[in-house]
Amino acid sequence: MFVTPAYADEAPPAAGAVHTETGAPEQGHHAGVFPPFDHTTYPSQLLWLVITFVIFYLAMQKIVIPRVGSILESRHDRIAQDIEEASRLKSEADAAVATYESELAAARAKANTIGATARDAAKAKAEEDRKAIEASLSQKLKTAEARIGEIKTKAFADVGAIAEETASAVVEQLVGNVAGKADVASAVAEASAKREG
Numbered sequence: 001m002f003v004t005p006a007y008a009d010e011a012p013p014a015a016g017a018v019h020t021e022t023g024a025p026e027q028g029h030h031a032g033v034f035p036p037f038d039h040t041t042y043p044s045q046l047l048w049l050v051i052t053f054v055i056f057y058l059a060m061q062k063i064v065i066p067r068v069g070s071i072l073e074s075r076h077d078r079i080a081q082d083i084e085e086a087s088r089l090k091s092e093a094d095a096a097v098a099t100y101e102s103e104l105a106a107a108r109a110k111a112n113t114i115g116a117t118a119r120d121a122a123k124a125k126a127e128e129d130r131k132a133i134e135a136s137l138s139q140k141l142k143t144a145e146a147r148i149g150e151i152k153t154k155a156f157a158d159v160g161a162i163a164e165e166t167a168s169a170v171v172e173q174l175v176g177n178v179a180g181k182a183d184v185a186s187a188v189a190e191a192s193a194k195r196e197g
Contacts, residue, residue: 163188 035041164184172178 160185160188160192163192 036045164181167184167188168178168181171184
């Protein structure tokens with residue numbers, strides 16, 4: 001059953017009825033003042049404020065701050081280790097790059113040396129081949145010139161005989177007499193000497 005304060009003041013409590021109104025009589029309290037603002041409770045509020053502050057302060061000092069400090073310290077250590085590892089890896093990478101560049105320079109120098117050696121060997125072989133070809137051509141030219149000289153000498157020897165035969169045939173056709181071989185040979189020799197001189 002629900003009982004209002006007005007009804008509770010008017011009606012006496014019934015037998016076996018349950019009293020539902022709570023609270024203490026208003027003897028020490030001022031009506032209508034919010035309890036935290038009641039100046040009569042300031043000492044107990046200040047006491048509980050100090051007790052709560054001390055408990056929170058001790059909890060912060062003994063539990064929270066050490067945990068936060070250890071977390072910050074572990075993070076600081078992890079960051080320092082990561083930075084140290086990164087600098088170590090960077091120095092290793094720099095050393096690897098330097099080694100690579102020195103090996104690359106050595107390989108380029110070796111390739112240039114091999115190329116120069118091969119180029120010089122090719123030039124020497126080409127020069128040797130050229131000289132051999134020139135010597136062979138010179139020998140062939142000498143052989144050809146000697147043969148041409150032989151052919152020319154033979155041809156000149158034959159030219160005299162052919163000229164004598166032709167002159168003899170022309171004289172016979174024109175004159176009707178056969179000319180002597182000695183006369184024809186001396187006439188051809190005389191004509192040949194005039195042409196050369």
